Amino acid sequence: MTDSPARTNWLLVTLLYLMGLLAAGHFAKVALTLGALGARYPEAGGALPLAVSMTSVAGVIFGATAGIVVARFGARRVLIVAVVGGVALGAAEALLPPFGLFMALRLAEGFAHLAIVVAAPTLMAASCTQAHRGAVMGLWGTFFGIGFALMSVLEMAFGTGLYWAHAGLLAVVGAALVPLLPRAVGRGPVAAEGWLARHVAIYTSARRFAPALMFFWHAMMFMSLITFLPGFLGAWSAPLLPLVALVGTFGAGAATRRVPPERLALLAFAIGAALMVLFFLLPGLRLAIAVPMLLAFGAVPGAAFAAAPLLNPAPADTARANGAIAQFGNIGTALTIPLFTLALGAGLGGMTALVVTLSLAGMVAVWVIFARVSPLAEAG
Template identity: 40%
Template sequence: MQDTSPHAPTPWPLILLLWSTGLLAAAQFAKLTLTIGPMQTLYDGAPVALAVSGVSIIGIIGGAVAGYLVARIGARKAVLWAVATSAVLALGQGVAMPFWAFMTTRILEGFGHLLLVVALPTMMVALAAPNDKSVVMGLWGTFFGVGYAVLAVVVPPVEAWGGIRAVYVGHGLLLAALFPVLWWVLPRVMAGASKIPDMISLHRTLYSHPRYFAPGLGHGIYTTLFIALVAFLPPVLDAMWLTAMMPLANLSGTFASGFIARRVAASHLSIFGFAVAAVCFALLAVTGSAALALLAMVATGITAGANFAAVPELNARPQDQARANGAMAQVGNLGTFSGTPLFALVAGSLWGLVGLSVAICLSGVIFAGYTYHRARVSTPLG
């Protein structure tokens, strides 16, 4: 059994295994994004695009509950249950079915995704040595972008049902193969916490204490930007090569933030990233420079990683980290869900896109900055 004492060295092979499990969680979104064209042909007339957000719906509704649930049953059980159910659902999606049934599997898949994005970082930070916690959370912050990038590389162009089936069944087989490995190596981290409160008390507790809420607020503001900018900014700049480069720039900032957070408080670093991004976006409106678009993505990546690193900075106990990660999942899914339609209102206009981006980044500086300040001066939990 893995040593989880405070003085134990960071078990990097296990950390990388947990991060790799996160890549398969990201694939729950990416697999449909990469097959959406043939899926629209397969389900002609059905709202296939809504199936991409089907996984987010559970995160929006149940993010807060997931944090308490993981705190109660333990991160090990949460990860194992999530991987097992996600494998079954992915394999099931390889069977021809009507759209309503497919949409049902997508919504159910959201439960597994939600448990993974709460339990995996909670376990990773609990296993990390104190000096490595910010680096580990910076690494975790890359899981979504890397998961998308890896799947985009390994999945060939899909045109018919046979290709769709191969993508979904392949995802399920990877999850199924991972399950016995995780069963064998995962330690017990944080189980037997107090009873889950009712929904109203649960949300009141989670969102009334800034140590729980501040990282989630910063993360939600960030997620409003990421997917929408990758979708809409390259065509406006007439630089479609940015579609591949912008996520890489963002990932570089996210990974670097973990190392920077060893010397700079993550709660300060998040606001710094928002401020630098706002300046870059403002200059982009004047110059139209693709280089400034990439610099802005690096800055927002720093913010993304800093928000994850702020969870252990503000919350010492694994139970509290799980609850903060629940808020991250809930507000982050809300940002992902709302960002694309919000930016679609100004798509096609460089001034519209960067103006909205500047406004969102400044809201991060003001509102996330204020909430982080309240968190730093508040009484520690526990």
């Protein structure tokens, strides 16, 4: 990291945050238009939900090592390539080409998405003073939920015209950003460990792996919940649900000062699962139940992100833990829409059973991995 500047460049920080919202749009634009895509691609059948998942492939494979690319080429160059590529790919998708080509474009778009979510926060951190850095990075942590809410509003206004709107906004924000981007940020010696060595270093350490394992079960549910719950509540709720979950994430970040992250996650999974059952059983109270349910599930990523530096105080280890969170988050995001689409074949009862199953699996996984972490902490 370069030395902190004397003043925070709030214009640059704002534009980079807007870029993050548009990165969230890479997922949201397809998740929100699955119905319209089904009408456009009737031949897709059960493969249609994979249109959402394809963008996760890059993060699944390279999420834990993406920082090496930034170190080699610099955050500015990586972001510019991501924006140019993202605009071109997004415009091509907006033409709604044959399904095979559409899926190929989605796969390629995943690399643009990954580049943005690695380069943009690096540039944000380098553009603010030390005093503002915590708040700025906290702001960055809201990009997916706020971006999903923004895309929900645009989808209600434009339908599949959202694809053109997304590509156009990406071009406008990118054009405003390029003249302001500082050079050489994030560039430095490339880590000696390669792709395989970095994964071995992460996944043979309970401390580095634990936050990612906690986050994974949240990622398996979150995008599907905010995508499909409006079908039972009303379309008007689509922009609001991601924001409710963000309140839970912020609350969890504050709560972890007094409550261990693993206990908070266990409680959040248990409450969320119980409320999902009530959501199924009490149709007249669904809105009143959905709000605390999203608050509960929203607390899990707050606990996971807090656990990463708590368990891994050394910066290099924190980076490895965060890389694992990114990688497992992409795996969960890749699986969630196809899984929930299958479950919804049995109606709301199928969705409820899946949420309860994933929540229980999350509780067991958190309990098991943190049982290994605790003796390590005592030994240390």
